Amino acid sequence: MKHSVFVTMSLFEGGLSVIALLLLSFTTIVINPPGSAGAGALLWGCLAALATYGAMALSVRWLPGFRARLRPHIGQMQQLFTPLSLWQLAFISLLAGVGEELLFRVLLQNWLAGFGYPSVAIVLASLVFAALHWLSLTYFLVTLVVGLAFGIVYHTTQSFVLVASWHGVYDFIALVIVSRCPQWLGFSQASPPSPNTQTH
Template sequence: MNARTRPLTTALLFQGGLVVLALALAWLFGLRPWAEVEISGWSLLLSLAATVPLAAALVAVPGGRWRWLDELTRLVRGFLELLFRNARPGAVLLVSLLAGIGEELLFRGVVQAGLASWASPAAAILIASLMFGAAHAVSLPYFAVAAFLGLYLGLLYHWTGNLLVPIVVHALYDWIAIHYYLRRR
């Protein structure tokens, strides 16, 4: 591994590690999040439709309007350039897929589902969303945006009962956002 590929390799190992962590925690707490993955044309179509508002918000929010958003954009773009500057085309897809699978298994399939077994669905969604935001808290604005995204994904999981929906939405949104930020100047 050379200095050029080290950040990307680290990201892949981290995201892959989240899959292992989520599965280990699920086993430890007697949860079976994979049992709530239903692959069907309907769930994939729903996932695509549920990604549209996120992608629209990404491109619709104008730069230069809010300082905090401009700072967040610079932070995200700098991080993504570090990871993907010299990466092969499939690297973005692989990181996006691993992030969608690992983070949704952990935060929706383990945390939200586990909390929902002894608390209200609303409390489970809120706590999982705040934990999701905290896991992404490189800055206060990033925490807020990630927590809101976690809330959206948590609601999708609750409404559909299908963990595949937030997994696909998360992975697809990450893939779109990475390409958007790397191409936007």
């Protein structure tokens, strides 16, 4: 179980990078790693991830209705990610940050913006991003808000490093909290997997 989840998630997220780079090769879109964020792009991405997750965590803690709507998804995530080690969670998060930002921001958003309506491009790319993360209407809306934030910052800075690190670090924090200490968010700890189902 542990091995299959890690391999499946790694192949999926890594595959997004391959698809995005392949499609980008047929366009004139140029990847600008630091963009206008310059040498501080990675730092700004990490700080944005901390701030975003902090806001999300406070919302979950302070809004019982919101927490109740997310509870089923947290349970699903616990089943998938609790057996994984920290380095595996970090690897999947890194691949997600790189692959999804290449696909949704660098490729899709830039391509749509080429039609002359950057604000429409941000919204449409974010809607596709959220739709492909669909678990429920609540989860869709949460992902849409985060996607809009990624899109606005990417449009402003054109910094791939900033949005990819923001996305990846955010995912890593979220996965660690959900799988290791969900009680911080008001959720119960997942039962440890049976030794018979673990793969070493």
